[in-house]
Amino acid sequence: MMDFINNTPIANLANSGMSYDTMQTYVMVMVALVIVMTIMDMLHKKSAKYFFANAKKAKTNATTELGAGDKIGIAAATIVTDVISAGEFHNPVRRLVHLLTMYGFILFNAATAIMIFSADGANSMWTQVWHIGAIMLLVGSFWFWFFFKVDVVAEGNSPFSIDLKRDAFSLSLMATSVSALIWSFNGNAMGWEFGFVILATASLFGGVYWSKFSHMFFKPFAAYDKRITKADGSAENLPTITRDEKDQRERHSMELLVDAPMDMGLGIKREKPQHY
Template identity: 80%
Template sequence: MITNTPIALLEATTNITYTDMQTYAIIMVALVIVMTVMDMLHKKSAKYFFENASKAKKNATKELTAGDKVGIAVATIATDVVSAGEFNNPVRRLVHLLTMYGFILFNASTAAMIFGESGGNATLTLIWHIGAIMLFVGSFWFWFCFKVDVAAEGNSPFNIDLRRDAFSLSLMATSVSALIWSFNGNAMGWEFALVILATASLFGGVYWSKFSHMFFKPFAAYDKRITKADGSAENLPTLTRDEPEQQKRHSMELLVDAPMDMGLGIKRETPNHY
């Protein structure tokens, strides 16, 4: 199955042409853009972001140069985007990277084959299957082992809330349906219908899912690094507990004589007290 893709079979054995596939892909991209904009307007996330950035700029204690900002952008991409450095748990990071890169490889190779009209290309075919497998492993691993209501609250993984779980379910369905479609080699059968349904729900359901957070996350991480570098510190106090001025605050009275290293605290064990 890994030597060919059903995309090539679809074009060769049915009335569906590459032009039809390209039209479908463009519609999916358009849906993502429209739904993301709708999500931003509904949650007013862009308005909050710019207002918070403007407020932070007024509180800045250091003027950043263009070089500083470029360096921060590179660090953000390398740490927060490419390597998912925000995850302290190495296994959780692996799950995230499998899902993220599986999604990227699968969709990038799909787009390359459709718009390059090369569904039978051996290299792209291999990347397509590797991406689908990575997405399958990552999305299911997350669902059964790391989803918050399952891992921390003890709920059954089969306890489904469509509004909350739409994104994860669509990712899982996309990987499963694509692999079944390829394995069975039935270009225009029920497997193809499942692929269309899964991808349409993934890209067309952005407004109701967490898909759009993938676009917001890099900007939020960049802004956080900027506020730390320019001294505005997200408009939060910058004094640490060991500084005399901070210790004079009323809320710090009980911690004045406490050791700076107070142990692991909540990191001592996994939060699973359900």
């Protein structure tokens, strides 16, 4: 296993005639595609416009003025809880799947960029990080696909039922990890394995507009905004009155619930949504 992790596919590629300058150009093109596609996605979905409009509206509804220290604390809590540890996932196994995929993706791409831009594809430490990241990405992405994908778990669809528009992101992640490991294992620097890597990564980074890739950038901001609205009392512009308050209980639509107990059980959380 250690011999495999110590393989140096990027160095082999350089030794086969592919210059580091060419590799660097490819990486920069992929980064540019992510930026352009993310901007296109924002313009198409008007997500940024909605975000700022909602934040402006929330500010007018705020009941508490937050200082710079409060906002810094909330930003730190967002990074630690929502970003680094994926705290929004209450299911510990689902959280593990997410963390494997996220950190595998980060390690794999960071190691790739470092080796390519330092022109040192034979660096033993970063080569090992590259393989560990690819393995984590493979385990996380396949685990999600077969056991946590909504249409498979909740709707009973076959995991082999594919909708390219819906599944492009997951498929690209899976293909990237598989192709990278096959490329390394076979040691065929310029063969079909390398072509598989190029196809997988191009579809991953070039398909941002049609995939869920861009949500990775929006998610931290959305989590931060949610914490801000909770702290300043604007409550995401939603009603804050609860069922145990007099004004709420006297509303016409609450007639049937006036005498109902406040704790009415788990409701939708009572069982897993597997009704197929």
